[in-house]
Amino acid sequence: MDIALFESSKNAFLDIVEAKEYIQLDRISMVYQSLQESVQKPLKMIMLYGKPGTGKSMFLTKLYNDLKEQQPIFFYKTPILDESEFFKTLAQDLYGIKYNDTLNFTHFMKIASANPQDSTPIILLDEAQLYANDLMEKIRLLSDSRIVKFVLTLHKTEKEDLIAKEHFQTRIWESIELKNASKMELKLYIQKKLMKANCFDISNMFTQKNITLIHQLTQGNYRDTNKLLYTLFEIYVTYIKKLKKINTKNISNKYIEMAAIHTGLINA
Amino acid sequence: MLDIENLERRWLYYKIEKALPFAILSVFSLLVLFIILAFLQSQKVQKIKKTPLIKKEEEHLNIKKVEKKQPIKTSSFKEEEDVKQLITLTPSLSFIDKISIEEPKTIKPQIENSTVERQETPKEEEKSKIIIQHQDSRKDIQDVLKRFHKNNNPVLSLFIAKKYYELQEYKHAYDYALITNNIDSHIEDSWIIFAKSLVKLGKKQMAIDTLKQYINHSNSKKASMLLQNIQNGRFK
Ligand SMILES: Nc1ncnc2c1ncn2[C@@H]1O[C@H](COP(=O)(O)OP(=O)(O)OP(=O)(O)O)[C@@H](O)[C@H]1O
Ligand SMILES: [Mg+2]
Numbered sequence: 346m347d348i349a350l351f352e353s354s355k356n357a358f359l360d361i362v363e364a365k366e367y368i369q370l371d372r373i374s375m376v377y378q379s380l381q382e383s384v385q386k387p388l389k390m391i392m393l394y395g396k397p398g399t400g401k402s403m404f405l406t407k408l409y410n411d412l413k414e415q416q417p418i419f420f421y422k423t424p425i426l427d428e429s430e431f432f433k434t435l436a437q438d439l440y441g442i443k444y445n446d447t448l449n450f451t452h453f454m455k456i457a458s459a460n461p462q463d464s465t466p467i468i469l470l471d472e473a474q475l476y477a478n479d480l481m482e483k484i485r486l487l488s489d490s491r492i493v494k495f496v497l498t499l500h501k502t503e504k505e506d507l508i509a510k511e512h513f514q515t516r517i518w519e520s521i522e523l524k525n526a527s528k529m530e531l532k533l534y535i536q537k538k539l540m541k542a543n544c545f546d547i548s549n550m551f552t553q554k555n556i557t558l559i560h561q562l563t564q565g566n567y568r569d570t571n572k573l574l575y576t577l578f579e580i581y582v583t584y585i586k587k588l589k590k591i592n593t594k595n596i597s598n599k600y601i602e603m604a605a606i607h608t609g610l611i612n613a
Numbered sequence: 614m615l616d617i618e619n620l621e622r623r624w625l626y627y628k629i630e631k632a633l634p635f636a637i638l639s640v641f642s643l644l645v646l647f648i649i650l651a652f653l654q655s656q657k658v659q660k661i662k663k664t665p666l667i668k669k670e671e672e673h674l675n676i677k678k679v680e681k682k683q684p685i686k687t688s689s690f691k692e693e694e695d696v697k698q699l700i701t702l703t704p705s706l707s708f709i710d711k712i713s714i715e716e717p718k719t720i721k722p723q724i725e726n727s728t729v730e731r732q733e734t735p736k737e738e739e740k741s742k743i744i745i746q747h748q749d750s751r752k753d754i755q756d757v758l759k760r761f762h763k764n765n766n767p768v769l770s771l772f773i774a775k776k777y778y779e780l781q782e783y784k785h786a787y788d789y790a791l792i793t794n795n796i797d798s799h800i801e802d803s804w805i806i807f808a809k810s811l812v813k814l815g816k817k818q819m820a821i822d823t824l825k826q827y828i829n830h831s832n833s834k835k836a837s838m839l840l841q842n843i844q845n846g847r848f849k
Contacts, residue, residue: 360764397760402768423771423802426779445838475753475772500760568764583615603624607615613627
């Protein structure tokens with residue numbers, strides 16, 4: 346089989362968060378649809394949470410991309426730490442107002458009420474667990490006043506569970522959990538990724554046993570699966586370059602295990 | 614390119630290590646089985662040999678046989694326990710491997726050093742509240758750093774840069790802004806933090822040059838504003 350095919354399969358599993366890379370899977374699409382519906386309701390703030398690599402940032406990116414033509418929507422990928430800078434950024438994005446001096450919450454609220462908008466703007470906050478509690482409290486107030494609608498992702502660790510208790514478990518929150526893929530979903534994920542890259546022949550090389558092993562190694566985590574498969578195809582490319590005879594009928598579990606060793610999913 | 618030979622070797626070790634407990638277990642159980650069989654065999658032979666010779670002693674011998682049997686039985690159990698111990702030993706070996714693999718991280722020690730530095734610097738008059746906040750920030754940085762090493766996400770390195778800037782550790786802020794920039798050179802905020810840190814480190818001219826260069830091909834308003842503020846001395 347052509348080495349280029351393995352190269353493009355490899356690149357299909359680069360860890361990139363871009364809307365065009367988004368893949369629809371049943372459960373994911375359902376969650377996504379409910380997210381899109383909730384976004385249109387003015388009342389609640391939406392929190393996406395889940396373990397690392399379950400696709401939270403991917404979700405926000407997709408949402409941003411789908412809505413940006415229709416309504417004002419802004420995506421803050423890295424938390425803005427300084428409170429004044431946060432409100433300055435908001436004032437700039439929402440009302441096109443530039444501020445050179447510090448801008449506090451009260452002042453921002455005055456600006457907001459002086460500039461009523463037709464539709465509620467949406468602000469997407471990724472990595473929201475990194476915002477300071479004080480600022481988070483103000484974000485809540487902002488949301489309560491319906492000046493902006495926030496959708497944020499929360500990276501789940503023990504510490505954040507605590508935060509979740511204090512802030513996020515009130516009525517104004519709607520929370521959506523993203524989970525690792527089931528074996529079936531993982532199979533579809535791999536197939537669809539390869540289809541997208543036009544690697545049908547490679548996609549056909551995967552057997553149920555391969556999928557079972559991959560799921561066992563990655564627990565269905567998308568990021569880990571990306572890493573594993575990227576390395577798997579790198580192994581294939583290396584072998585082909587070395588002119589070694591390899592089986593191109595089925596994916597070899599040995600190579601999957603080697604990839605897992607290389608990526609640290611197996612300690613050896 | 615991958616070091617495929619090395620990887621193959623590691624895979625082989627992994628397979629052997631995985632199969633080892635089973636191999637040991639089966640070898641030992643075979644051995645135990647063999648010993649028991651051999652013993653029973655020898656008993657039979659003894660019986661056959663002894664019966665025609667001394668008939669009276671038979672009862673006496675029977676008791677002896679029972680006595681003999683018991684200690685041997687327990688010893689075979691002991692061997693099985695030994696086997697189990699041997700098996701439980703192997704995972705701990707792989708654990709040691711794990712540690713030695715995780716050790717050589719380059720950036721981590723830097724952070725630990727700086728934690729020490731930082732904890733020494735706060736003046737005693739400072740309120741305890743502030744110190745707690747600082748430690749929280751530190752923990753945030755370390756958590757994020759761990760994740761950054763896993764996914765190399767520029768969003769996270771930029772966060773670290775911002776956090777260091779907030780903690781007034783401008784050298785670190787500069788470093789992580791640069792790291793972010795190397796991963797993705799189109800992130801406005803990383804240029805901003807980069808320039809701001811440069812000013813704080815006393816390299817105003819370099820900050821101005823960098824910003825000008827960035828503004829040239831990005832038309833960033835935020836950057837222009839910062840440039841102005843640096844040039845007219847409002848930001849220092
Ligand atoms: N629906 C999807 N379609 C295509 N790829 C996906 C999808 N969900 C996740 N992925 C893949 O998984 C990787 C990790 O996803 P993402 O970065 O969104 O996780 P995350 O939940 O934001 O993780 P973290 O908590 O570490 O920020 C992405 O690079 C992407 O390639
Ligand atoms: Mg993310």
